[in-house]
Amino acid sequence: MSETPPPWIVIVGAGPAGIRAAATLVEAGLHPVVIDEGQRAGGQIYRRPPAGFTRTAKQLYGSEAAKADALHALFDWLAKERRLTHCAASSVIAAQNGRLHVLGEGGVQLVSYDRLILATGASDRVAPVPGWQSAGVYSLGAAQIALKAQGVALGRRPVLIGSGPLLTLVGAQLVKAGADVAAVLDTSPWHQQMRGLWQLAARPLVTLRGLALRARLGGRYHAGVTLERIEADEKGVTAMRWRDAGGREHRTPCDMIGMGWHLRAETHLSDLAGCAFTYDERWRQWLPKTDQMGRAGDGVYLAGDGVRLLGADGAEIAGHLAAVACLADLGFPAPSAGADLRKLARFERFARGLACAFPWPAAMTRALPDDAIVCRCENVTAGDVRESVDFGGGEANRVKSLSRVGMGRCQGRYCQLAAVELIAAQTGCTPATVGRLREQALVRPAPVGAFLRDG
Amino acid sequence: MIIDGRIVRLAERHRAQLHFFLDGEMHGALAGDTVLTAMLASGHALRKSEFGAEPRAGFCLMGACQDCWVWQDEGPRLRACSTLLSEGMRLRTMPSESWL
Numbered sequence: 117m118s119e120t121p122p123p124w125i126v127i128v129g130a131g132p133a134g135i136r137a138a139a140t141l142v143e144a145g146l147h148p149v150v151i152d153e154g155q156r157a158g159g160q161i162y163r164r165p166p167a168g169f170t171r172t173a174k175q176l177y178g179s180e181a182a183k184a185d186a187l188h189a190l191f192d193w194l195a196k197e198r199r200l201t202h203c204a205a206s207s208v209i210a211a212q213n214g215r216l217h218v219l220g221e222g223g224v225q226l227v228s229y230d231r232l233i234l235a236t237g238a239s240d241r242v243a244p245v246p247g248w249q250s251a252g253v254y255s256l257g258a259a260q261i262a263l264k265a266q267g268v269a270l271g272r273r274p275v276l277i278g279s280g281p282l283l284t285l286v287g288a289q290l291v292k293a294g295a296d297v298a299a300v301l302d303t304s305p306w307h308q309q310m311r312g313l314w315q316l317a318a319r320p321l322v323t324l325r326g327l328a329l330r331a332r333l334g335g336r337y338h339a340g341v342t343l344e345r346i347e348a349d350e351k352g353v354t355a356m357r358w359r360d361a362g363g364r365e366h367r368t369p370c371d372m373i374g375m376g377w378h379l380r381a382e383t384h385l386s387d388l389a390g391c392a393f394t395y396d397e398r399w400r401q402w403l404p405k406t407d408q409m410g411r412a413g414d415g416v417y418l419a420g421d422g423v424r425l426l427g428a429d430g431a432e433i434a435g436h437l438a439a440v441a442c443l444a445d446l447g448f449p450a451p452s453a454g455a456d457l458r459k460l461a462r463f464e465r466f467a468r469g470l471a472c473a474f475p476w477p478a479a480m481t482r483a484l485p486d487d488a489i490v491c492r493c494e495n496v497t498a499g500d501v502r503e504s505v506d507f508g509g510g511e512a513n514r515v516k517s518l519s520r521v522g523m524g525r526c527q528g529r530y531c532q533l534a535a536v537e538l539i540a541a542q543t544g545c546t547p548a549t550v551g552r553l554r555e556q557a558l559v560r561p562a563p564v565g566a567f568l569r570d571g
Numbered sequence: 572m573i574i575d576g577r578i579v580r581l582a583e584r585h586r587a588q589l590h591f592f593l594d595g596e597m598h599g600a601l602a603g604d605t606v607l608t609a610m611l612a613s614g615h616a617l618r619k620s621e622f623g624a625e626p627r628a629g630f631c632l633m634g635a636c637q638d639c640w641v642w643q644d645e646g647p648r649l650r651a652c653s654t655l656l657s658e659g660m661r662l663r664t665m666p667s668e669s670w671l
Contacts, residue, residue, distance in 0.1 A: 153634055153653065160633055166603040166655060169583050205653075207634070239635045251616045251628035252577060258632035266608045267582035293581045351615045352577070352628060371577070382635070492630065492638065495622035525637035530630070561637055563647055 122146055123446050126216060126227060128208050128385060129235035131159020132183075132428045133420030133435030135191045137233050140439035142199045144448050149227065151203040151218055157191040159237055160257060161428045164188065165265045176264050178289075179325055180428070187432075210557030211388040214415075217557070223566045231415045231442050234386050235435055238421035240376035241401070243481050244534050245277065246488040247346030248375065249495060252353035256282045256376035260289065269295040271372020275356045277343055279304040279474040280378035281326060281427075287336070288329035299368045300333050301358055303377075304474045305340030312473025318465040343480065346373055377476050380533065382422050387555035389416045395548035398468060399425055400476040401533055402552040408457060410438035417442050430463040481534045482541040490538065491531040493524020501538045510543030512536060512551040522553045525561055577611040577628060591660040592644075600656050607632065607639050607651035610662065617641050617651055618664050642666050 125141055127134045130152035141148045150157070156164045162177065162184040173181040195202045203220060210217035216227045240255035247253075254262075254270050256278060262268050269290060275298050276287050287300040316323045330337060340361035347355040347367075356368045381403055387393070391404040391412040403423060406412045410419045419438035420431035433456050444450040484490070486499030496519055504518035512535070515521060521535045522528030528535075532553050539550045586601040591609060600609035607629050610617055616626030617639050629639035632652045639651040644661035 155655070165583070168586060168603050171582060175582075239631060239633060249620070249623060249625055249627075251626045254629065255631045255636075258630060261632045262578070262608075263581070266603075266605060267584070268578045268580050268608055268612075270578055270611075272579055295579070295581065348625065350626070352626065489623075492636070493622075495620065525640075526635065529635050560634070561640070565647065 123230040125231045126229040127233045130157035133235035133431040136432045136435035137439040149201045233417045235420045236382040236422040238379035241380035250348035256374045259374040274372040275370040276374045277301045278376040288332045300337045301341040309473045312469040315469030384555040384559035409441035426463045481537040496521045505542040576613045609656040
């Protein structure tokens, strides 16, 4: 027995999925390596403030406090007992030939793995609104992180725009924290939201909680709005121009805008690790292919919002299941998965309800004026994208080469989905046939010094 | 020293004071602030866009968008949303002309 070294399993991400995966592996007697960008484990939704902050979990995470506390305590205990190796504040910037390139304080290190569990999570799915390059425009996730991890609002008078559960949640959290929220503008009309309701009933408590949060917004909340443009001066945002469901024009003065249309899976590493992708019509984005346990082939497993957008509860289960699949494939006794798979199926039904009730604003994106910026990194406009399509055809990577959309420092995370809509509209084909931007290493910018070795 | 910046502190206001320098000028901040929080507590932007006239003040705050890279007097850049401020940091909204 002692001749065979234990398998080397690396988990990327220490949110709900990564923590559960790690715990399941430890329970089976293995010692996983967990690489995470955060200073402290928890991920984004259960993100912890730096040391020295004093708000309670209840104040930070509301109804989800017990879950957040349990995950944090579990991970801290596993790390303290040296049952796992935690590489904090470390970014995996490339994956190639069974090795990860990890950027930490000491530079770039190579980390090999026998099995890899990617729990990379998601970020806000954003759609361009004319003027969104202005200082003071943030993602909804940013507004939430600022409040949770720093105790600040990103402006004195915020307006929130978009659609999805985070729109209501962030609005209610800001109001509760004492921010002067001017308006919460939902692009999804009431009748569309009602259409998703029967599937949302798959998680009645979550739905009721959402409705209660919505009630807290009162008259600030408007459904079925049309977003016209963001006005700004040399300091940043000054107003949001929009039309209500009845077509009436509004100008709401503000100094901060939070935007987002639910989530976009973070898939750079799963692409570099060799996963196959499929265009998901429901989520209007490319998602990696796995079996129901999270197996993506070639010793790679995916879990959490980076592969299926089910939120934190779903991510915990998926993290556990990915670890179970990994154990089974390695010939270890693995716990049964039946009950968890049934729970995930219920969460899937709920997620379908969300996708239906709060859709991606495809029509708004396709109708962007030519001078509207699509890529915030390099100020590539909708007109630039359309011109490239006319010149070089409607394939996503070709348009990237010609217009530089998706080539900036965020590497397409915040422009790719909008660009695909513009290309599809210009060519008259579907987003699925436009294709997917190939992910490129490095998936995060790295300072040149990180690659230099002494001597 | 309180200068009205972009952000508003709603909680956790009783932390130790820190100081940093932005474009040579001293500013106050609180222990546990990220560089982004510290800079926007006393200002409205982190940097100028290289591709347009508008200033930038970050976007995602989770290390994904790369909008918040700022310069330091010593040269290396840092990502303001994921770096905690340390006492005496010397930050710049633009690279020094002597570097160009």
